[in-house]
Amino acid sequence: MLERYKQQYIGKNIQFVFVDHDGTVRESDQTIFHFHTGSPIAEVHPFFETLSFLEGIQENELSFNCVHLEVGDNEHIVDIRIVGQEAGLLMVIIDHTQYYQEYQTVAQARNESIIKAELIVLKNKELEERERFKNRFIQNFSHELRNPLTGIVSITNILSATHLNVQQQQLLDFLKEANTDLKSMLEDILSISMMASGKLTLKEKAFKLSNLLELLEFTYGNKAKNKGLQFLVDTDERLPEFVEGDRLRLYQVLTNLLENAIKYTESGTVSLTVDVNQKRANKVSLHFEVSDTGMGISPENHELVFESFSRLDRYDNKGGVGIGLSIVKGLLELMGSQIKMESRLGKGTRLYFDLVLKYPLHSIAKSLIKTEGNIVENTVSKRDKKYRLLLVEDDERVQMALFKILADTEHFYIELTNDGARVIEEVINNDYDLILMDVNLPNASGDHLTNIIRELPFDKVCDVPIIGITANAFDEDIKRYLRAGMNQVITKPFEAHKLLEAVFKYLRQ
Amino acid sequence: MQKSKKIVILGHFGVGKTSLIRRFVKNSFSDKYKVTIGVHISKKVVGFGSGETISMILWDLEGTDDIRMIRNPYLLGTHGAFFVFDVNRPSTFQNIQEDLAVLSKKMPEVPLLIIGNKVDLVNQDDLNILLKENDISFDFLTSAKTGEWVEDAFLQMATLLKDA
Numbered sequence: 001m002l003e004r005y006k007q008q009y010i011g012k013n014i015q016f017v018f019v020d021h022d023g024t025v026r027e028s029d030q031t032i033f034h035f036h037t038g039s040p041i042a043e044v045h046p047f048f049e050t051l052s053f054l055e056g057i058q059e060n061e062l063s064f065n066c067v068h069l070e071v072g073d074n075e076h077i078v079d080i081r082i083v084g085q086e087a088g089l090l091m092v093i094i095d096h097t098q099y100y101q102e103y104q105t106v107a108q109a110r111n112e113s114i115i116k117a118e119l120i121v122l123k124n125k126e127l128e129e130r131e132r133f134k135n136r137f138i139q140n141f142s143h144e145l146r147n148p149l150t151g152i153v154s155i156t157n158i159l160s161a162t163h164l165n166v167q168q169q170q171l172l173d174f175l176k177e178a179n180t181d182l183k184s185m186l187e188d189i190l191s192i193s194m195m196a197s198g199k200l201t202l203k204e205k206a207f208k209l210s211n212l213l214e215l216l217e218f219t220y221g222n223k224a225k226n227k228g229l230q231f232l233v234d235t236d237e238r239l240p241e242f243v244e245g246d247r248l249r250l251y252q253v254l255t256n257l258l259e260n261a262i263k264y265t266e267s268g269t270v271s272l273t274v275d276v277n278q279k280r281a282n283k284v285s286l287h288f289e290v291s292d293t294g295m296g297i298s299p300e301n302h303e304l305v306f307e308s309f310s311r312l313d314r315y316d317n318k319g320g321v322g323i324g325l326s327i328v329k330g331l332l333e334l335m336g337s338q339i340k341m342e343s344r345l346g347k348g349t350r351l352y353f354d355l356v357l358k359y360p361l362h363s364i365a366k367s368l369i370k371t372e373g374n375i376v377e378n379t380v381s382k383r384d385k386k387y388r389l390l391l392v393e394d395d396e397r398v399q400m401a402l403f404k405i406l407a408d409t410e411h412f413y414i415e416l417t418n419d420g421a422r423v424i425e426e427v428i429n430n431d432y433d434l435i436l437m438d439v440n441l442p443n444a445s446g447d448h449l450t451n452i453i454r455e456l457p458f459d460k461v462c463d464v465p466i467i468g469i470t471a472n473a474f475d476e477d478i479k480r481y482l483r484a485g486m487n488q489v490i491t492k493p494f495e496a497h498k499l500l501e502a503v504f505k506y507l508r509q
Numbered sequence: 510m511q512k513s514k515k516i517v518i519l520g521h522f523g524v525g526k527t528s529l530i531r532r533f534v535k536n537s538f539s540d541k542y543k544v545t546i547g548v549h550i551s552k553k554v555v556g557f558g559s560g561e562t563i564s565m566i567l568w569d570l571e572g573t574d575d576i577r578m579i580r581n582p583y584l585l586g587t588h589g590a591f592f593v594f595d596v597n598r599p600s601t602f603q604n605i606q607e608d609l610a611v612l613s614k615k616m617p618e619v620p621l622l623i624i625g626n627k628v629d630l631v632n633q634d635d636l637n638i639l640l641k642e643n644d645i646s647f648d649f650l651t652s653a654k655t656g657e658w659v660e661d662a663f664l665q666m667a668t669l670l671k672d673a
């Protein structure tokens with residue numbers, strides 16, 4: 001009985017063929033394919049055309065698995081077993097079509113998914129490469145742009161020191177403003193692409209927090225006043241005097257927040273609040289908050305404002321490339337913090353974050369207070385280099401006198417400002433080699449400005465030599481100016497060579 | 510008498526082995542990928558100027574990322590071999606030196622041509638740099654899709670085998 005079942009099962013699936021030594025089909029049971037007896041087996045299918053090497057495999061057995069055979073319209077996937085016999089070859093063909101088709105489906109899915117995964121990895125690599133290229137390009141490009149821009153800024157300043165009529169002066173003021181905007185846009189784009197390429201790293205150092213806040217109060221107090229806004233700074237009494245962190249980046253975060261607040265507020269108040277959440281061991285958690293009574297942001301745009309290059313209203317002609325808040329977000333993430341926002345359309349916006357900073361013990365802090373730097377003695381000798389000099393002076397006659405003395409040496413690019421409030425901005429945005437500053441300015445005092453410059457969070461900028469010019473010949477005044485951080489004070493009236501001597505003394509060769 | 514020559518086409522899966530044969534034998538191409546399992550055998554008779562012809566029996570083998578796994582009987586009696594890689598997928602040529610070493614051990618003295626396929630998908634300059642950087646030698650850079658260099662590769666093989 002079993003034999004019958006066996007026949008039923010395997011009978012249909014197995015074909016026996018006998019081929020003689022000449023390759024002629026001698027016998028075939030034709031179960032799966034029809035083989036003409038008496039014809040060369042090579043004519044049945046090319047598979048058999050390449051079996052000549054099998055001559056003399058006598059007594060040996062060879063297996064070919066999973067061979068696709070088509071004979072006429074008849075197509076099967078088979079295993080072929082070839083057994084050497086005395087009179088020729090016995091071929092056993094076993095049909096496994098169904099089994100192999102299932103296997104094919106599995107292999108199909110497997111191969112496709114492997115290839116797909118591989119191509120995704122490749123694609124990502126390519127995208128990363130392109131992103132890297134883009135960032136490198138932006139970085140190089142913005143660096144390159146700085147040079148011509150510096151030229152434009154210098155020439156604008158030189159022009160503004162010449163005799164101009166009211167209209168020309170106005171046009172020049174526009175030009176100056178445009179220069180400043182362009183410059184800060186460049187810096188922003190640079191920062192964001194450095195962040196994207198992971199090149200931006202924090203430089204942590206101890207610094208005096210109150211100085212940073214004072215600088216912001218000064219700069220933005222002026223900006224707010226110009227726009228008719230009120231600017232309030234509210235700080236917690238428990239703020240540590242010194243903290244350890246990246247003051248440049250913290251400054252960048254706060255200026256971006258304040259810049260935005262003022263830009264989007266037409267009336268009312270902009271305020272900066274700094275509170276102490278808690279102080280533990282040598283760590284302090286601070287709460288920073290910038291709030292305004294401006295136009296506000298509708299809820300559906302809350303996420304959007306933190307993305308680069310997506311300003312809410314593209315046609316609001318407020319200037320800027322709209323990347324300020326995305327810089328804030330990126331920088332704070334780098335510092336392990338997170339920017340949060342509450343805003344109501346037409347009511348105003350509150351942007352805040354908590355920041356944990358270390359604060360050094362008092363003894364360390366003391367050593368941070370600046371000691372007088374080494375100054376190289378220099379005379380008015382022949383030098384090839386041209387220096388960038390900022391002249392802060394409101395009296396036109398003194399301006400012209402100074403300008404003439406300095407310009408005649410042909411060693412200087414001179415920039416002029418008569419507005420105390422703009423000094424800090426100019427100093428931050430330019431790498432000056434020296435500043436000549438009148439102590440009595442219309443809206444700020446020279447020693448106060450010097451104090452702020454000395455505490456600026458930019459390494460190169462805060463060390464710039466400052467020479468004070470004053471009509472106050474009193475010793476105690478001069479001492480006060482020097483204490484504020486001026487390198488030297490010259491009293492009016494001064495002689496040309498005295499002035500030049502002083503200037504060259506502080507210029508690096 | 511017409512000579513029959515057995516040629517195996519080897520390489521990782523999806524590199525275009527089946528497509529190259531289809532282009533050579535039927536001068537057609539399909540974008541759809543159907544995984545080959547086991548072996549498909551097809552034939553093309555090639556004539557030479559001398560009037561001589563040879564019958565190329567092309568064994569299109571299931572692709573694998575481990576060349577050592579190829580079933581040995583498939584390679585028995587081979588006269589010539591192609592090793593195909595996909596210029597688009599480094600994984601198909603990263604270990605080419607080892608793969609070729611394995612093949613020459615399995616089939617000593619069998620002429621072998623190396624084909625980099627799917628050149629239509631890449632920039633030729635980038636490709637040259639890539640191949641140079643990875644120190645990859647090849648005999649033909651082909652595209653089964655456009656047909657470029659496909660016939661040349663097979664005819665080169667035919668010429669090699671004609672006098673063997």
Ligand SMILES: Nc1nc2c(ncn2[C@@H]2O[C@H](COP(=O)(O)OP(=O)(O)OP(=O)(O)O)[C@@H](O)[C@H]2O)c(=O)[nH]1
Pocket residue numbers: 111520521522523524525526527528529539540541542543544545546570571572573626627628629630651652653654655
């Ligand atoms: N663009 C392009 N695609 C190709 C080329 N050659 C093959 N392909 C595509 O690549 C995929 C795989 O081609 P196949 O010829 O099936 O590859 P294979 O090497 O036989 O793959 P296995 O049988 O799995 O080993 C298919 O989708 C083809 O259409 C080519 O030259 N250019």
Ligand SMILES: [Mg+2]
Pocket residue numbers: 526527528543544545569570571572
């Ligand atoms: Mg295939």
